[in-house]
Amino acid sequence: MSTELVAGVLVGAIIGWLLDRWLGISPWGLIVFLLLGFAAGVLNVMRAAGVVRDQSDRLEPK
Amino acid sequence: MAANDPIHQFQIIDLFPVTKIGTSEIVFTNSAAFMFAAVIIITAFLVIGTAKRALVPSRLQSAAELSYEFVATTVRSTAGSEGMRFFPFVFTIFMFILTLNFIGLIPYTFTVTSHIIITAALAITVFLTVLFYGLYRHGLHFFNLFVPKGVPVLILPLIVFIEVLSFVSRPISHSVRLFANMLAGHITLKVFAGFIILMGSAMGTVGWLGGILPFSMIVILTALETLVAFLQAYVFAILTCIYLNDAIHPGH
Numbered sequence A: 001m002s003t004e005l006v007a008g009v010l011v012g013a014i015i016g017w018l019l020d021r022w023l024g025i026s027p028w029g030l031i032v033f034l035l036l037g038f039a040a041g042v043l044n045v046m047r048a049a050g051v052v053r054d055q056s057d058r059l060e061p062k
Numbered sequence B: 001m002a003a004n005d006p007i008h009q010f011q012i013i014d015l016f017p018v019t020k021i022g023t024s025e026i027v028f029t030n031s032a033a034f035m036f037a038a039v040i041i042i043t044a045f046l047v048i049g050t051a052k053r054a055l056v057p058s059r060l061q062s063a064a065e066l067s068y069e070f071v072a073t074t075v076r077s078t079a080g081s082e083g084m085r086f087f088p089f090v091f092t093i094f095m096f097i098l099t100l101n102f103i104g105l106i107p108y109t110f111t112v113t114s115h116i117i118i119t120a121a122l123a124i125t126v127f128l129t130v131l132f133y134g135l136y137r138h139g140l141h142f143f144n145l146f147v148p149k150g151v152p153v154l155i156l157p158l159i160v161f162i163e164v165l166s167f168v169s170r171p172i173s174h175s176v177r178l179f180a181n182m183l184a185g186h187i188t189l190k191v192f193a194g195f196i197i198l199m200g201s202a203m204g205t206v207g208w209l210g211g212i213l214p215f216s217m218i219v220i221l222t223a224l225e226t227l228v229a230f231l232q233a234y235v236f237a238i239l240t241c242i243y244l245n246d247a248i249h250p251g252h
Helices: A002-023 A028-048 B030-049 B059-079 B081-105 B116-146 B153-168 B170-210 B212-248
Strands: B014-021 B024-029
Touching: A002 A028, A002 B153, A002 B170, A028 B153, B014 B030, B024 B030, B030 B059, B030 B081, B059 B081, B059 B212, B081 B116, B081 B170, B081 B212, B116 B153, B116 B170, B116 B212, B153 B170, B170 B212
Parallel strands: none
Antiparallel strands: B014 B024
16 A cells, blocks of 8 residues: 555656656646645555545446 | 675576667566566466366366466456456466466576566556556546546646546556565565575574574565465456456446
8 A cells, every 4th residue: 555655656756857857847847746646646545445436436337 | 795695686687689679689588588487387287287178177277277267256356247358368467477476486586576677567558458448448438537526627627637647656556566575575585594694604503503593584484475476466466457447347
């Protein structure tokens, strides 16, 4: 379950860092996406714990 | 020092060059050799095991049937009977990881799954399969995955961003879990093994006798590692099923 949190933060950090490099907006991309990634990581953990519903529940039958 | 270096076991050794693509050389490594060995072992196990098709199965046939039943039950219970179309995929992944993990337990072998590039490649394959099959099956409707209901429009973009990041982070946690477990377990074993040599060479007879302590620890840890080897292959397979379930089932 700990990997879930780390994975979220890591993805946020990578995306933020890449955006910084491509758009030259350092350090704002890293700051914003690190925070978003942390939120995503917490969401991952809560999903793993069964507190939040799965994403797949949102797909209604056609 | 090499004998006492717990990281040494993870070294990739070039066996012979295969071809050259651009400037990078494609080399047949010990990692590739062990992967080939695993594929051969699995194929032999299943082909020889199911060759006789006896009504009263031999030990090997029973083991082959057991492995099929085990994975089939896992797929059915997590992804439903419709998920069975992915059974070959899940079974391949499970058997491949399980065999590689078990091969790695034998001393002097190489543990392929302790390299993140291998587990990441497997996890990304699963991720892309889920993504493309979901898009193929549900079309753009699939992106509803990221849009929760009943959220004020003002903060919806923020939530969608977080949901997308959560989705993208799945292959990372998926691959790191297997890789970290195998890496940590094997390093622990080698560190404890190193203690025996250290104590023996430092303190003579007393040291060698004291070496019984870390040695008994290795025995216990090896049993634990056997469990972990199986468990992590199972966890990888069951998470694959859960992710595939996202792509297959619209709502519950």
